[in-house]
Amino acid sequence: MAEAHQAVAFQFTITPEGIDLQLSYQALNQIYCSGIRSWKKRVSRMRNRVIKGVYPASPSSWLFVVIAILATMYMHSDPSMGLIAKIQQHLPLSLHVSLSAQGQTMLSALVFSTLLWLSLILALRLCLKLLLSYHRWMFELHGRVSNTTKVWVTLVRLLSSRKPLLYSYQTSLPHLPVPAINDTLSRYLLSVRPLLTDSEYKRMTELARDFENNLGNRLQRYLKLKALWATNYVSDWWEEYIYLRSRGPIMVNSNYYGMDFLYVTPTSVQAARAGNTITALLLYRRKVNREELKPSRVPGTVIPLCAAQYERMFNTTRTPGLETDVLQHWQDGEYVAVYHKGRFFRLWVYNAGRLLTPREIEHQVQRILDDPCPPLPGEERLGALTAGDRLPWHQMRKQYFSSGINKRSLDVIERAAFFVTLDDEEQGMRGEDPAGNLDRYAKSLLHGKCYDRWFDKSFSIVIYKNGKNGLNAVHSWADAPTVAHLWEFTLATDAFQLGYTEDGHCKGEVDRTLPCPQRLLWDIPAEVQTQICKSLTVAQSLAEDVDCHVFPFREFGKGQIKKLRISPDAFIQISLQLAYYRDRGGFCLTYEASMTRLFREGRTETVRSCSNETCAFVKALDGGESAEQCRRLLRLASEGHQNLYRMAMTGAGIDRHLFCLYVVSKYLGVDSPFLKEVLSEPWRLSTSQTPIQQIELFDLKNHPDYISLGGGFGPVADDGYGVSYIIVGEHMINFHVSSKHSCKETDSHRFGAQIHKALQDIMTLMSAEPKSTAASRGTSQPKKQL
Known part of the structure; x- marks a missing residue:
């Protein structure tokens, strides 16, 4: 397989003349670019840790404190009330030998300034936490705001004046009180x-x-x-x-779904819709990782909401256990897992550290759609294990998916950024029975065929044959508003930012030398296939019993x-x-x-x-x-x-x-x-x-x-x-x-x-x-x- 050879940076052969070493410069370049990208992410995360660690102050405020202390000392005044002198006395002996008296004083002043700066940050953070613990404003009537609330609003705005990162408020949020x-x-x-x-x-x-x-x-x-x-x-x-201790199916009982636009389908080209949707989701992941998203707030106010649920949005899977499931989160993967007509694929979305363009992702998705290879024995309905009862799935996973080729393929799915289903059906409000089709659309997103979704992934994207899309999300890691925020961004970015050409394809150029998506391989024994059938029977019985009705008022x-x-x-x-x-x-x-x-x-x-x-x-x-x-x-x-x-x-x-x-x-x-x-x-x-949390993304006029x-x-x-x-x-x-x-x-x-x-x-x-x-x-x- 071409992609397998490209995954190896070098190969060698022992010949009578010696060792024949062949280097793959393309693979080495991939390794180099991946390392650069990894270090950039580390530096960015370290920078963000510093910025949010000192919030509501700024890192540059340290310099201001230092200059203020040194300026005061220059005017022959001791702002530390003797603490700088005590710090100087306790400096290591080696510094007393190597530094002059003036140097020791400067170093002591820097230490004191830093300690003072940290103390001020802790004081500001405590003040913000106390302010955010005040909730009487919510119970006051329109036009009758108390003076206390007016002062409170002013102080909160003052302490929140600096632009925060996504997680800047986390340590300042109050703890949930225990009611009497x-x-x-x-x-x-x-x-x-x-x-x-x-x-x-x-x-x-x-x-x-x-x-x-x-x-x-x-x-x-x-x-x-x-x-x-x-x-x-x-x-x-x-x-x-x-959530996690439930031993019954999570499909229908726990997972929930999100739908596409009601009246509009931006393109009828399935691969193109997949290209833009995947790109928009990865752009959102980039914003989460860089903490560039604005912290969510109570609508119409400056009051922040907890952002902890964003941490496990991507590269997260609910894995089955004996008594309780476990939510596993991995570092960012550079691929998504794709299902189409019973086959599983790994779709790389980065090349040499660069996010593929929507047009390139469309090209890769089209390769999957055009792939004529049939499913391997037991592969087509493998996803039914995630739709049935949890204990049989745990037993099968432990016995047959803990080593070898099955483990490698399962790891690809579970560590993927998210899961994508290229559905071979058409959905949406269409045809002669739009109301009935909306109901079928909802059922499809809620459970599908009971085997063509991976219900354990934090969320799965469904792209239908006619270009309609939707998602299915696990409830255990986050609640609907967090996923809705992601989905709003995705729909708006897809339709208004990325857009499509006149013939419905994604914009951008294509590098046709990209390696093909990698087909996942399985060796599924008869025992597992038997359990797949049992889990599918349980899931289908549950799915057929659901009566869904969707209607716009x-x-x-x-x-x-x-x-x-x-x-x-x-x-x-x-x-x-x-x-x-x-x-x-x-x-x-x-x-x-x-x-x-x-x-x-x-x-x-x-x-x-x-x-x-x-x-x-x-x-x-x-x-x-x-x-x-x-x-x-x-x-x-x-x-x-x-x-x-x-x-x-x-x-x-x-x-x-x-x-x-x-x-x-x-x-x-x-x-x-x-x-x-x-x-x-x-x-x-x-x-x-x-x-609807990001109304500014949609121009309804x-x-x-x-x-x-x-x-x-x-x-x-x-x-x-x-x-x-x-x-x-x-x-x-x-x-x-x-x-x-x-x-x-x-x-x-x-x-x-x-x-x-x-x-x-x-x-x-x-x-x-x-x-x-x-x-x-x-x-x-x-x-x-x-």
């Missing part, structure tokens, strides 16, 4: 009140009281001890016990909702409660994901959207109460929901605290009837909003068709719904609804119709409100801009 146990229990009981009868609520109240008076305080002490020791008292346990968007002076998210969440009530004839425990990235290594918290206020409004609207009464209850429900969301964001949520108390109880070997019942309650309505479809996930409960939504621009909301065909009480299309009607009914109700009344209530909205 009585506060958590009180809020929990309030959240379940609308779901329980009087007798059930009385029983739960007694369980909670008994837990608080006996076992609860003991568990709380252990949890506070962990909070003092760990960076975040929730995240490591959440990652391990909620175009009647109105956040623009019209905000005119009502109601939070768009609260408006949608209340609509979901109304839709569920009409669909199932009652209420259920509802999960809405909220982030806790205001704290270091924060991930998510649960907003229990089914509240007393929301249920009161739903019953009033469907019970024939007066419009005025319904509007009053809606505003109360909206304000209550917003308060719940703020509390979750600021560390005063319910569910992560109770989850950690449960974990502590298991470590101690004690049982709690209260915690056991709380943790076993099913979330029959699981919801999440996909935020000049390019209104470039609208993101967002993404979705599978149902959490067997008899429930999964609902994801993305608020696009001012006039559209896209919904993704999932459920299971096996449950006769759920139907994604029926629930989608109920959501559509609920949104319209609430808008009709609120649009009829007298303008004078609406204006008088305008001051009740939270402040959004700081």
Whole structure:
């Protein structure tokens, strides 16, 4: 194979005349360029460590401190109050001999200046950390900002005035606080009140009281001890016990998907779309590595969010284990793994330390598409091992993929920057049944054929035959907003920065001497092929049971909702409660994901959207109460929901605290009837909003068709719904609804119709409100801009 020869820098042959040494100058040049690139990356990382290590100060501030100290000493004043003299006395004897008295004084002054500079940096960092621990601004009303918050905003902006790197704020973010146990229990009981009868609520109240008076305080002490020791008292346990210890399939149950533009496909050439998409993703990786991305912030504010999840975005794989999986992260690889028609390839994306142009990557991808070689025995459906149960995959991996050719090929996949599937199907909103095709598009991204994705990779890109694309991401390493940030950049860079020629190909020139993509080789025995079939059967049964429905809601968007002076998210969440009530004839425990990235290594918290206020409004609207009464209850429900969301964001949520108390109880070997019942309650309505974080990348005025479809996930409960939504621009909301065909009480299309009607009914109700009344209530909205 040509690529195998080019991977060797020299070869020699022993002949009667001696040793015949042949050097491959091309290979040596590759080695040289790769080394230069590696050293450049090391220098860049060292530079970034220094810059973010002294943030919010700058490295040049050290020189300012030194000059200031020396200038003061020149004026015969001692700013150190005798410390410079003491430092001079403790200098090594060799320096006393080799340096003059003036030199010793200068060296001592430099040491003192450096120590003073470091002390000032620590003081500034502590001040910033204390400032970022202040969260009362989130609860203040529009137009009623306190003087304390105004001073706080000024100080935060002052300390954040220097341009930060991606990870500059990490050491200044506060730690997630452990809520008081009585506060958590009180809020929990309030959240379940609308779901329980009087007798059930009385029983739960007694369980909670008994837990608080006996076992609860003991568990709380252990949890506070962990909070003092760990960076975040929730995240490591959440990652391990909620994600990595699951022994069932991660396909559908855990992984989620992201979609392409709704109306536009930038090119219909599959290889070209792959070229631009891969290039955009690698440009994003470069920005992450160089820390050139701006730190994420709370929308409309200067408040930074934790960036820890970006660290494992690329070159990361979830590997199966006996009791728990492991997230493995490697240093940057210079290739991606590609799957096409049952074959696996290694596609090099760098040549002599240079990132290939989009046109060159397109050329390489086209070589894969044109390759006529059939799959090796067992290769075509090998990916099914990642789609089935985790324990059989662990056993197969340990026994048959731990050495030899299988290990080498598996390492290529797992160490790749990411995984790419060149799908032989066409997807998107097209043809005579656009609505049905959107549903099939969602199912394809969620599970595909159950063997043509590598579900263990941190994320996998899917490029369809007609140029449509999408992604499938592992949930254990990061939450949807982090992946959404990556996907926004990718779509915008692909469409608006890289672009295509008139005939749909990537721009740029092609070096046709590039080595062909390397075909991965396998030796898959019959035992593994048997397990592949079993895992595929499990995965197909799960995939066929998923009922997906994707629909854009175009009647109105956040623009019209905000005119009502109601939070768009609260408006949608209340609509979901109304839709569920009409669909199932009652209420259920509802999960809405909220982030806790205001704290270091924060991930998510649960907003229990089914509240007393929301249920009161739903019953009033469907019970024939007066419009005025319904509007009053809606505003109360909206304000209550917003308060719940703020509390979750600021560390005063319910569910992560109770989850950690449960974990502590298991470590101690004690049982709690209260915690056991709380943790076993099913979330029959699981919801999440996909935020648009980089709206500046999309010009919706000049390019209104470039609208993101967002993404979705599978149902959490067997008899429930999964609902994801993305608020696009001012006039559209896209919904993704999932459920299971096996449950006769759920139907994604029926629930989608109920959501559509609920949104319209609430808008009709609120649009009829007298303008004078609406204006008088305008001051009740939270402040959004700081």
